[in-house]
Amino acid sequence: MDKKRILITGAAGFLGSHLCDRFIKEGMYVIGMDNLITGSLNNIEHLRSNVDFEFRHHDVTTFVDIPGTLDYVLHFASPASPIDYLKIPIQTLKVGAIGTHNLLGLSKDKNARILVASTSEVYGDPLVHPQNEEYYGNVSPVGPRGVYDEAKRFMESITMAYHRFHDLDTRIARIFNTYGPRMRLNDGRVIPAFIGQALRGEDLTVFGDGSQTRSFCYVDDQVEGIYRLLMGDYHYPVNIGNPTEISIKDFAEEIVKLTGSHQKIVYKPLPKDDPQQRRPDISKAKEILQWEPKVDREIGMQRTYEYFKALPTDELYKKDH
Ligand code: NAD
Numbered sequence: 001m002d003k004k005r006i007l008i009t010g011a012a013g014f015l016g017s018h019l020c021d022r023f024i025k026e027g028m029y030v031i032g033m034d035n036l037i038t039g040s041l042n043n044i045e046h047l048r049s050n051v052d053f054e055f056r057h058h059d060v061t062t063f064v065d066i067p068g069t070l071d072y073v074l075h076f077a078s079p080a081s082p083i084d085y086l087k088i089p090i091q092t093l094k095v096g097a098i099g100t101h102n103l104l105g106l107s108k109d110k111n112a113r114i115l116v117a118s119t120s121e122v123y124g125d126p127l128v129h130p131q132n133e134e135y136y137g138n139v140s141p142v143g144p145r146g147v148y149d150e151a152k153r154f155m156e157s158i159t160m161a162y163h164r165f166h167d168l169d170t171r172i173a174r175i176f177n178t179y180g181p182r183m184r185l186n187d188g189r190v191i192p193a194f195i196g197q198a199l200r201g202e203d204l205t206v207f208g209d210g211s212q213t214r215s216f217c218y219v220d221d222q223v224e225g226i227y228r229l230l231m232g233d234y235h236y237p238v239n240i241g242n243p244t245e246i247s248i249k250d251f252a253e254e255i256v257k258l259t260g261s262h263q264k265i266v267y268k269p270l271p272k273d274d275p276q277q278r279r280p281d282i283s284k285a286k287e288i289l290q291w292e293p294k295v296d297r298e299i300g301m302q303r304t305y306e307y308f309k310a311l312p313t314d315e316l317y318k319k320d321h
Pocket residue numbers: 009010011012013014015016033034035036037038039040058059060061075076077078079080081095099117118119120174175176177178179184
């Protein structure tokens with residue numbers, strides 16, 4: 001029987017590369033697409049000679065053309081860390097809006113099922129806690145994070161429009177903070193930031209007073225949730241994340257312990273519109289996908305630390321992508 005064919009955008013990024021691995025393992029032929037703006041070919045180097053994988057260097061904000069059939073599309077291309085999307089705000093808006101439009105058009109043309117990577121950022125700085133899918137969010141469209149949040153809100157909106165108007169087979173994953181091997185050490189997100197600082201022997205920088213919370217999901221759990229959502233039949237957004245919540249200050253202390261470093265924690269100004277609290281309500285994912293995270297933070301962080309520790313030393317001091 002012919003293999004199912006899946007297009008994964010953002011394939012050279014953190015989540016995209018793990019998704020390529022998973023779908024190859026599921027017996028599919030994977031077409032990975034990326035323009036390498038925040039990702040790296042190192043993340044998919046191990047797939048280079050795999051006969052079930054091909055890589056296309058392409059910017060999805062320009063017309064996307066794939067020869068042959070497609071069964072599934074996963075749209076994961078987008079800058080995802082606050083420093084990335086603040087550095088490239090227009091590209092961030094374009095990949096969420098025009099990129100999503102192109103991939104919906106392609107999916108319609110190929111009669112493929114599409115899953116788009118939305119985010120907990122659609123809830124902004126939430127006034128409801130924990131966040132469930134019915135909450136509309138608290139986002140400033142004109143604030144610095146608006147370029148990401150509003151692009152993702154538009155992405156959800158146009159995806160539902162294609163579902164309703166064209167009867168396209170769509171899925172929307174609202175992904176909460178996910179971590180693990182292949183994150184970029186200098187992408188500014190809190191886990192690579194703290195581990196990088198510990199490995200370089202620098203103080204750990206907590207923004208604000210560190211009372212803000214996040215809930216961190218290990219990548220294997222996230223990939224399983226995405227897989228089940230794609231294979232299920234539910235069209236509305238589903239939160240995929242780990243509900244175990246921790247303050248950033250407590251998390252910094254955990255990292256000092258994990259890395260055995262003796263670094264101090266120092267406090268820096270809180271970036272504008274930084275959400276004060278974030279925890280997914282995953283009742284829907286539990287009920288619809290029979291999914292919940294399995295990897296405790298202690299185990300996930302140990303694996304992530306091992307990955308960063310094994311990187312060549314010059315990676316530790318790289319300033320830019
Ligand atoms: P990442 O930066 O590691 O990966 C994103 C990839 O998209 C990169 O390889 C980048 O080069 C590529 N890309 C960006 N713009 C592109 C374009 N115009 N054309 C082609 N490729 C392009 O980030 P990630 O953490 O792997 O995030 C992947 C997706 O998941 C993003 O859509 C992000 O918004 C979403 N998400 C991630 C998290 C998380 O915690 N990791 C949370 C919520 C949502």
